[in-house]
Amino acid sequence: MPMSVTEAMNSRTSCRAFLPTPVSLATVREILDIARQAPSGGNLQPWHVYVLAGAPLQELRARIRAKLPQQPRGEGSEYDIYPREMPELYKKRVFKCGEDMYATIKVAREDRPARLAQFARNYxxxxxxxxxFFALDRRMGPPQWSDLGMLIHSIMLLARERGLHTCAQESWSVWYRSVGEFLGFPPELMLFCGMALGIRDEAAPINTLRTERATLDDIASFRGF
Ligand SMILES: Cc1cc2nc3c(=O)[nH]c(=O)nc-3n(C[C@H](O)[C@H](O)[C@H](O)COP(=O)(O)O)c2cc1C
Incomplete structure (x- = not known):
């Protein structure tokens, strides 16, 4: 019996430590081949996905690792990861998620080097x-960014169905020049985010993080039932 969508939703969390066990090209192709059924406004399908494994993946990681000491914040970003003016409610959620994550690996708020070292694991x-890597034509607007999100979440759920875990990674957006150059992006293509895919390391404390959600009645309103 394949995993139900409900089970896939409930068992998906962002995985921040993976086993090195390879995932076959056939599995990744199958996931993406099904995920391309994701809907998009006007059936625009405004996405492009680049997938790396093996030597090219090692090479990109090594390139970023070499640049990080001089450029800990990367190359700047082509888009604001969070709004510049963020209402308190949302700031609190981001703060709490960060605090809870660092608590799983017992890193204190003041311990900047340890926080940076964990953050660098993104790369x-x-x-x-x-x-x-997920990219889209930079002439696309918010509706198409939302389309891309549907593709990304579909991939996450299909990965769960195959016993795999994922982590979406906006952190890659600050290396958009290096990534675009490495992957040979055409000039119109813009990097949205990366995604790690593989088998979860069940022994890693960071993977014990379970984030909270607002309640259903905080996020939904019902009329006429
Ligand atoms: C588009 C997107 C980008 C994200 N970027 C990062 C990232 O760069 N690094 C990271 O550790 N987590 C990243 N996350 C994971 C979120 O922090 C996570 O989804 C959120 O805290 C909820 O936790 P959960 O995924 O474990 O349910 C990203 C998630 C999304 C959807």
Whole structure:
């Protein structure tokens, strides 16, 4: 019996430590081949996915690792990861998620070097054997960004169905020049985020993080039932 969508939703969490066990090209192709059924406004399908494994993945990781000491914040970003003016409610959620994550690895708020070291794990794809990049034509607007989100979540759920885990990674957006150059992006293509894919390291404390959600009645309103 394949995993139900409900089970896939409930068992998906962002995985931040992977086993080095490879994931086959056939599996990744199958996931993407099904995920391309994701809907998009006007059936625009405004996405492009680049998938790396093996030597090219190691090479990109090594390039970023070499640049990080001089450029800990990367190359700047082509888009604001969070709004510049963020209402308190949302700031609190981001803060809490960060605090809870660092608590799993017992890193204190003041311990900046340890926090940076954990953050830098993003650029190793957290040890995953597969790293993906999601890009779209920079002439696209918010509706198409939302389309891309549907593709990304579909991939996450299909990965769960195959016993795999993922972590979406906006952190890669600050290396958009290096990534675009490495992957040979055409000039119109813009990097949205990366995604690590692989088998979860069940022994890694960071993977014990379970984030909270607002309640259903905080996020939904019902009329006329
Ligand atoms: C588009 C997107 C980008 C994200 N970027 C990062 C990232 O760069 N690094 C990271 O550790 N987590 C990243 N996350 C994971 C979120 O922090 C995570 O989804 C959120 O805290 C909820 O936790 P959960 O995924 O474990 O349910 C990203 C998630 C999304 C959807």
């Amino acid at each position: 190793e794809f957290f040890g995953a054997p597969v790293g993906m």
